[in-house]
Amino acid sequence: MNKLIEFIFAPGFFQSTEVMNALTAGVVTAAVSGIVGVFVILRGQSFASHAVSDFGGTGAAAAFLLGINSLWGFIGFGTAAAVCMEFLGNRFKERDLATGIVLSVALGVEALFLYFDTNLTGKANAPMTVLFGSVFLVDRFTIHMVILITAIIIIIFLAIYRPLLMCSIDYSMAFVRGIKVSMINFIFIILMSLVVEEDSIIVGALLSTALVIGPAAAAIRITDNIKTAMLISAVLGSVSIILGVILSYDSYHWPPFGRGWPVSFFVSVIILGFYLVVRFYKEFLKPIASKHRGVVAHYE
Numbered sequence: 001m002n003k004l005i006e007f008i009f010a011p012g013f014f015q016s017t018e019v020m021n022a023l024t025a026g027v028v029t030a031a032v033s034g035i036v037g038v039f040v041i042l043r044g045q046s047f048a049s050h051a052v053s054d055f056g057g058t059g060a061a062a063a064f065l066l067g068i069n070s071l072w073g074f075i076g077f078g079t080a081a082a083v084c085m086e087f088l089g090n091r092f093k094e095r096d097l098a099t100g101i102v103l104s105v106a107l108g109v110e111a112l113f114l115y116f117d118t119n120l121t122g123k124a125n126a127p128m129t130v131l132f133g134s135v136f137l138v139d140r141f142t143i144h145m146v147i148l149i150t151a152i153i154i155i156i157f158l159a160i161y162r163p164l165l166m167c168s169i170d171y172s173m174a175f176v177r178g179i180k181v182s183m184i185n186f187i188f189i190i191l192m193s194l195v196v197e198e199d200s201i202i203v204g205a206l207l208s209t210a211l212v213i214g215p216a217a218a219a220i221r222i223t224d225n226i227k228t229a230m231l232i233s234a235v236l237g238s239v240s241i242i243l244g245v246i247l248s249y250d251s252y253h254w255p256p257f258g259r260g261w262p263v264s265f266f267v268s269v270i271i272l273g274f275y276l277v278v279r280f281y282k283e284f285l286k287p288i289a290s291k292h293r294g295v296v297a298h299y300e
Contacts, residue, residue: 010250019249022135022202022263025143026241029198030211032150034233036157036195037216038226039188042168048085048189049196050209055081055106056197057130057205061113064126071142074197074205075149081106082193086186110205132264133204135245146198153191160187165226202241203264211237214271218278240270 013019040049059077060070110130117126129137138146157164166174167184175181192212199208219233244267251261 008250009246010253013246013249016249018136019245021138021140021143022245023242025138025146026135026202026245026263027238028147028150029195029202030215030237030241031234032153033195033199033211034215034219034235034237035230036153036192037212037214037237038219038230038233039164039168040192040212041216041220042226043188045189045192046209046213048082049192049212051085051100051103051106052078052082052193053196053200053205053208054103054110056193056200056208058106058110058113060130060200060205061110061117061126064117064130065113065121069142070130071145071197071201074200075194077106078193078197078200079190082189083186086189129204130200131204131206132262133200133202133207135202135263136248138201142201146201149194149198153194156187157191160184164188203267207264207268210268210271211240214268214275215240218271218275221275221278221282236271236274240267240274243267243270 040046056074056078059073059075061073062077063070063073114127114130128134163174163179163184164187166177166179167181171181174184196208196212199211202208203211215233215236216229218236219229219231222232223229244263247266248261248263252259254261
């Protein structure tokens with residue numbers, strides 16, 4: 001048993017403060033991402049979440065340039081971009097166009113700031129940190145802020161759950177019933193941006209939407225019940241983070257030795273694996289099993 005534990009967990013895993021911080025921040029953000037992600041898919045805002053993450057990356061790059069905590073850069077720019085997209089999308093009835101415009105601007109400005117970070121401040125690790133995350137570098141202050149922000153997200157989400165569900169399923173019916181659809185949309189886009197930017201701290205701006213979209217996409221294929229889907233999505237996201245942190249820590253003993261592979265790589269691959277397994281089961285194995293049960297029932 002001890003040998004199995006030593007094989008799975010490299011020496012010092014449970015004694016490392018950085019690992020414990022990574023697990024705490026990762027599980028908290030993954031769980032809330034799984035919950036909100038179900039509604040992101042229901043509302044068809046996957047593209048918007050990706051754009052928000054890139055704009056948050058712009059803010060993080062600016063934060064590096066100014067020497068402040070990158071969390072504020074992610075959240076500040078990401079939330080501003082989300083509000084801007086929602087305003088433009090509602091005003092011109094062209095949500096995807098508005099998202100595309102914001103995304104193109106975000107990528108250009110992000111590239112400029114990362115250039116300044118590398119060449120003017122000498123922070124050569126800034127591009128890697130912003131784009132692919134730095135979960136092992138998360139300090140206690142950032143963890144406390146992530147927990148606080150997550151608590152606020154959950155409270156607001158629970159407060160608007162019913163009208164949000166109606167808006168997500170039937171926009172016209174929600175409007176007829178007197179729900180303030182525009183207000184609910186604005187609140188949700190802000191919640192989504194906060195979740196996406198928290199994820200960016202863990203897996204970076206480029207891959208943060210993997211935690212929002214991947215587990216939720218798998219969960220929706222497993223069940224049609226919204227609450228059950230949110231629970232499954234939160235569990236899949238949390239498991240992905242835990243396994244990702246374990247494998248990334250273990251990889252310090254893999255070639256190139258002493259370097260360690262990025263957590264974001266493992267998390268994204270694990271999430272993809274969950275989705276492919278669920279999809280394969282739903283499309284191939286489950287129909288075969290159902291057909292087999294039908295044949296058995298016929299002969300019985």
